[in-house]
Amino acid sequence: MTRPDGRPPDPGTWLLDRIDAREHILTGQIEQTQAEIDTLTARLSELSEQVEHLRISRKTLISLAEEDPTPAESSAPPIVSNHPAYQQILAIFGEVGGSLRARELAMALDLPLTRNDIQNLRAKLKRLTGRGILVETEPGLFTQPRP
Incomplete structure (x- = not known):
């Protein structure tokens, strides 16, 4: 080279x-x-x-399979689903003793904070409200009714 x-x-x-x-x-x-x-x-x-x-x-x-197709009678006591998700939700409300939004409840339940998970949780809260187990005091804010 x-x-x-x-x-x-x-x-x-x-x-x-x-x-x-x-x-x-x-x-x-x-x-x-x-x-x-x-x-x-x-x-x-x-x-x-x-x-x-x-x-x-x-x-x-x-969630569709869990829905009760017949409305609960107003004179009967509220029927709580035996599904673990509803039991967990009610346990959190019992511990907090106040009002919660779906997002706050998702955090308390250690659920992912995705839009779909929060929407599914909100639907469960609405279902519990429809059965008289929870009360929606303002849009999106849920609490247990006072006796």
């Missing part, structure tokens, strides 16, 4: 050229890997969305 003028190549230039070539190859690999990550991230997002839709469907079906 000699230069066109017949002198041997400068070792520093030769090393820098090798470093530049290696850097170029690694940069290409980084770009290719990043493109693969972006593709996988998009796929992961799609799959997560599909799972969330299934969870929402499951919760909707369970």
Whole structure:
């Protein structure tokens, strides 16, 4: 390896050229890997969305199955569902002794604070209100009725 003028190549230039070539190859690999990550991230997002839709469907079906199709008589004492979720809700109201919003109740129950979880909890609170077990003192604020 000699230069066109017949002198041997400068070792520093030769090393820098090798470093530049290696850097170029690694940069290409980084770009290719990043493109693969972006593709996988998009796929992961799609799959997560599909799972969330299934969870929402499951919760909707369970809540529909729990609904009582016949209205409770006003003279009869309120009927509390034996479902653990309702028992947990009433236990929290018993501990707090005051009013709660669906979001506050979700935090007390250690539930995820997603929109769907809060909406499902709000529906349960409305159901308990409809049965006379809870009272909605203002929109979205629930409490146990005073005897």
